[in-house]
Amino acid sequence: MAARENLIKHQIKPINATFDASNVDSSAVEEKLFGRVEEEEGDDGPVVFICGKCKLPVGDSLSWDGSEDGENQVRLSRVTENVVVGKENRLHEVGKRATCLVVDLVCRGCRSALGMVYSSTPKNLDHKRFTFCFNVADIDSYVLGSAKQQLTAEGPKEQLVTMEYKGNVEQKLTEMKMLVLSMAQRLEEIELGLQEGCEEV
Incomplete structure (x- = not known):
């Protein structure tokens, strides 16, 4: 049994991603989303991603597809109906020599920009194509089960x-x-x- 657990630990490799200058709790995201087996029992639940402006839910960690360190983005395979996918392609420069075609992702509630979908990419960026790429600076997150405050019944007054x-x-x-x-x-x-x-x- 122990040998099997060690084998599983070696097979699961955590993704190293950072969330600089964002409202997203990077420690919660790293622990819950990157498949780390070191998680303690009873740890925080899944993460819900919400619009940074109007707080409508846009997706959750059950649709996690990865993250981009350099571009400060998170990728999801599915999103809620609160996300509107643009219809017009535009050019987006990823690096000095990498140009892609993208369509914008917009919040249905407040019409603010949330990210993009890559519709055409160079071969080295094919993993990003047709996934929902959210700009970390434009979204917030909430970890399910993270609520701590409770009402206590102490004494006759309560x-x-x-x-x-x-x-x-x-x-x-x-x-x-x-x-x-x-x-x-x-x-x-x-x-x-x-x-x-x-x-x-």
Whole structure:
């Protein structure tokens, strides 16, 4: 069993990618998206990529296809309907001698540019063709399961409202109401007694 795990570890090679000058949490992306087997059990869940401006979801890590260090891009094989793929090709210069044809990716909600799809590439960039390449600077991310804040029920002031608790509160309110009515009645009797005493004098 241990030999098999070692074999699996040698077969899975993590992709080394950086996310400079971006809102994307690079440590979460590296740990969750690059197939690292060193992940601890119960670690963070998949990553949802969202538009950096209007926060509409545009894709997730289940469609991860890779990343580009030099161009600060992430590639996805599938995206949500919030991503509009342009219709007009334009020239895009990747390097000094590499020119590609691309169409733009635009957010359906706020119409901001998110990235591009490479429709024609030199042979060394064929791996990027017909994938959704997002500019890391134009997207944010959210790791599912990363929420930490919880409400705690400590002490009687923060007791959870159950049917039993609600019944107890209603009973106490009824008792208080009866006590107030009884006191009002007794006060009225005392006032009547005082008025009668004044009339006799």
